[in-house]
Amino acid sequence: MLQKQTTQGLKNKRGRSYQYELSFIRMVVREYHAGKMSQAQLAQKHNISTGQLKGWAMKFSADISREIPAPIILTEQESRDLQVLKKQNDALEKMLSLAQMKITGLELMIDIAEEELNIEIRKKPGTKQSEG
Numbered sequence: 582m583l584q585k586q587t588t589q590g591l592k593n594k595r596g597r598s599y600q601y602e603l604s605f606i607r608m609v610v611r612e613y614h615a616g617k618m619s620q621a622q623l624a625q626k627h628n629i630s631t632g633q634l635k636g637w638a639m640k641f642s643a644d645i646s647r648e649i650p651a652p653i654i655l656t657e658q659e660s661r662d663l664q665v666l667k668k669q670n671d672a673l674e675k676m677l678s679l680a681q682m683k684i685t686g687l688e689l690m691i692d693i694a695e696e697e698l699n700i701e702i703r704k705k706p707g708t709k710q711s712e713g
Contacts, residue, residue, distance in 0.1 A: 609634065610641045 609627050612618065613634060624631045655663065691702050 606637050607641055607645060610637050610645050613638050614642070614645060 605627075609623065609629070612623055613620070618626065620631045620634055624634045627634075694700070695702050
């Protein structure tokens with residue numbers, strides 16, 4: 582844990598200087614917003630009061646939301662799963678591309694057949710089926 586040090590120029594509501602480094606306060610507020618621990622657990626972990634935690638969260642939340650998010654660190658299993666999913670995605674994109682080309686080709690064949698044979702192959706919207 583970080584040592585208590587006064588952060589120069591930064592005052593709390595009572596006009597006193599904070600006893601913690603700004604980087605430490607922001608780290609705690611990030612953890613608070615992550616929601617992985619209760620307020621009481623987080624306060625106990627960092628040896629601060631829940632009131633202090635709530636005060637920091639209110640004061641520094643806007644700063645935290647403007648920060649660039651930290652890169653996501655994946656476990657080995659998550660990395661392997663991600664690679665498998667990327668390969669599946671690539672395969673599905675190829676299959677989709679081939680299916681779209683096939684549809685285009687079939688539509689072209691129908692257009693040519695309708696034009697050259699002078700018959701309607703595509704059913705017109707709103708037409709009734711013949712009774713048979």
